[in-house]
Amino acid sequence: MKAILLSLFICLSTLSHADVFVVNDTGDADQCDQTTCTLRGAIKDAMRTLGTDTINFNIPADAVNQNYVSGGTGNGAFFYWIIQPTQELPEILGITIDGTSADSSPLGNPSIVIDGSLAGTGTNQDPMDGLTMRGNSTVKGLSFIYWDEAGLRIKAGANNIVTRSWFGLNMPYGLAAAPNHVGISYDASGNNSISGTLGFSGNVISGNTNFGIETSSESSGLGIYGNLIGTDPDGMIAVPNDSLGAYIRGLNHRIGNISIPLSGNVISGNISNGIQISGYPHDTDSGHVIEGNIIGLNRLADAEIPNQVGIYVQRGQGFTIHNNVIAGNNWYGINVSSEPKDILVTNNRIGVNFSGQPFSTGTGVKANGGATDLIIGPDNIIAHGNIGVSVGQQSTGSVRVQKNQIHDNFRIGIDLEVDGVTANDVGDFDAGPNRLQNYPDITAAQYDNNGNRISIELAVDSHPGASDYPITVDIYQADSGGEEGQTWLAATTFTEAHYLSGLPINRSLLADAPVSQGDLIVTTATDAAGRTSEFSPSFQLAGDADFAISCETTVFTTTSAMTCTIDCQADSINGWSEEPVLTCDNPDSQCVFLPSDTISFTQSTVPFTIKLGHQATSPGQYTTEVAATAQLQGGPVVRTEFLEIKQLAVSDYLFKDGFDGIVCQ
Known part of the structure; x- marks a missing residue:
């Protein structure tokens, strides 16, 4: 006391x-x-x-x-x-x-x-x-x-604050190391912070021979906000911690906070990992949040100051990596190893800065262990690395990769076994990371401008003994190389019943981003346990799916009521498969359609016959509109053909030298 x-x-x-x-x-x-x-x-x-x-x-x-x-x-x-x-x-x-x-x-x-x-x-x-x-x-x-x-140890109690201080830098300008073994060691619980406003009142924790910051396995409740870890006080050059920037154990630590302006950290230039999470104690949700930081670039995020690895998740469960810029690191942006569980990686920019400027990053996200329920997505940008997402041979858990922008990586967007493209196998009984989930086979795909839709036919060759059903198929607009999913467009479900039927599914899906004829699309399959496949080979969208109707004869001449049999056909364009219904619109005519008034496109051209009954008694010119109407989710699609009937007086008919059309009576 x-x-x-x-x-x-x-x-x-x-x-x-x-x-x-x-x-x-x-x-x-x-x-x-x-x-x-x-x-x-x-x-x-x-x-x-x-x-x-x-x-x-x-x-x-x-x-x-x-x-x-x-x-x-x-x-x-x-x-x-x-x-x-x-x-x-x-x-x-x-x-x-x-x-x-x-x-x-x-x-x-x-x-x-x-x-x-x-x-x-x-x-x-x-x-x-x-x-x-x-x-x-x-x-x-x-x-x-x-x-x-x-240099400083926070050993117990709550409401400790460290701000505007330096740890491990020489004087007067902090451009070289004057190392402690560890900058700050944390072994406390409660509401404690190592914090400030980035570029103004944050701490600079650099040049130490081991860790910049370390937290013990018994610790909790540390906020690390607005600091420079591994750089000079301007955040523009490296003054590396010789091992890790931040070594995180314990529970409920937060590194950066997007709800507080300028509270993200710059964690760059460290010899080993920018952040390492070791996940003690075991089998407990750690509750860590890593968000709003710049990891691997300078304070302005316009030049590389690489760590060896941006974030290394050695073990642990129940935490979030969110809304960070992770770029310019030498080996991996994020490396998940050992036995982590329930990790959410979302809304990060991996390989690019805030404006999309590219920076080299070895592999964007690597999973190489027993990672279970590792969820990558939605809304990550993973680009310009060697591999976008790699799931290594030792991975025995589940890695879900959905709704991200993965593009322009040197080798491949998603790589299971880290051996390049893994071809599908019959029934998908092969073993490996994510069970080497087969990707979807696309057999047809068309662009439909009726509501910016994609009509697609596909199947997933995965036996129920090899994959957990249902399987979600995600559809992406491919990147410029045509191999990776840059823009998420839509998703659909492939069920066990679909697989057992042996038939592909046909879907008309509203695209989440503008698409057009000639675009390349790729797909992934993710089973119910969260195992995502590699990207499928690209498939080029055909033009608008459409249909048309036409008749061999469209102009007729008569002097009285008549009945004509007219040969017509319906044509499917770019794989149109919806069934239109035929009708006639003229009070003086009746139409009977054979063999049916519904067109089923079992082939690209479907013939049909019209028995046209013209009932007018007075001379004149009569037009009958034949309409084929397909009811779609976005509204009806109508295609028409017009039949013209010229009804002449008898005197005109007998003495006319010639006329267009056919007498049908």
Whole structure:
């Protein structure tokens, strides 16, 4: 319990409040009195008081403080002070240490440096950390360098905040490493944050010999917002952490938050993985959220600062990777290994930046283990890598890949077994990742501009013993290479009954994006257990599916009522398969259609006969409209033929030298 400090020291802001301590000396003595107040002394005295205390800095820039350094020139000139503890500083509880109170830098660089080079080494049981936070504390505007273990450790309690600080960077500009072993180590629970506003008040956690940030398996509730991890303070060049940018274990940690402006992190330039999730404890939904970050590019997302891997999911379950830019990384954008479960990867830009500018990424998303219920989609862009999505030979779970934009990858869009295109096999009984799910076989596909629709005929050769039914077939507009699904268009269902019938299904589907004649489409099949196939070979859309009717004779001449038998035909254009119904429109004529008034397109040309009964008694010109009407979901489609009957007076007929048409009476 903190006790009330009664002495009147320079550490006190007023005579009536013992809650503000002002450090005026860079030494490490345990002293905070009327003349000298060190950081160690201020912490110890603050821990003896009740309430929440603040430690500010007002260290003279004079020869007495030999660790005073000036940096910059002209309008950019500033001072900074180096404090070199000979052992770790006391733990803090309910204390704010505000290094910005000494801020002399117009660049916003920290002016108070906590240098562990004189503190020696610790042990596994008692690591040598720079400073430990135990709850309700804030560290602001400090720089931690050269600590044997963590520059800063958040060890217990809630409501700890770390902001505007540097971890592992040299002074004055942070362009090279001054490494701690770990920048920040987190072993607490509750509402804690390592945060700021990206580019303004976030932390810079770079240059450390192991991890930038690590969380323990017992930890929970850490928010990591608005930081630069692996770069310089401008976020434009690499100052790498020598292993991982962020090593995440425990529960319910959030890296970035799209609901808070500029709260995403830049996690780039790290020697190994930008983020690694190890998923302790086992068999528990971790609840992690990784969203709104730039991983592998600079702060402006216009140049590469690669990690080896953007995000590595070693193990764990029940978390989301959402709305990140993951591009420019050397090996993989996202690598899912070991035994993760229930992972949602959605709305990320993998291989491109916000504007769609391409950056090389080895493989967009790799699954190579026992991943189960790994859901990739909807709305990811996965482009310009070696492979878009690879599901490796060791993968025994299910990887669902649906409703993404996958395009312009060097080898293949979706690769099962990472061996190039896997051909379909009869019945789909082969074994491998995603059970080597067969892709759909397209036998016909047409564009129908009646509501921007696609008419498609397809089947999936997957025996019920090989795939879990029903199977969802997703249809995509192909990319420029004609091999990957760039734009999702529609989906339909292929059932076990369809498979057992041995017949393809025919569907007229409303496309979700504009399509036209000549477009290439590709498809995937995803069974009920979430196993997605590779993309099918592309199929070119024929023109609008349509039909027409025509008759051999359309003009007739008579002097009275008559009956004519007229030979006609209906033609299916580009695979039209809907059944039109025939009608006549003329009050003076009657039509009988043989063999039926319904046309069934069992072949591309279907003949039919009209028995036309003309009943008018007066001379004149009569037109009969023969209509064929097909009822579609988007409305009726009508195609017509016109029959013209010229009824002459007897006198005109007998003495006319000649006339067009045929006498039918």
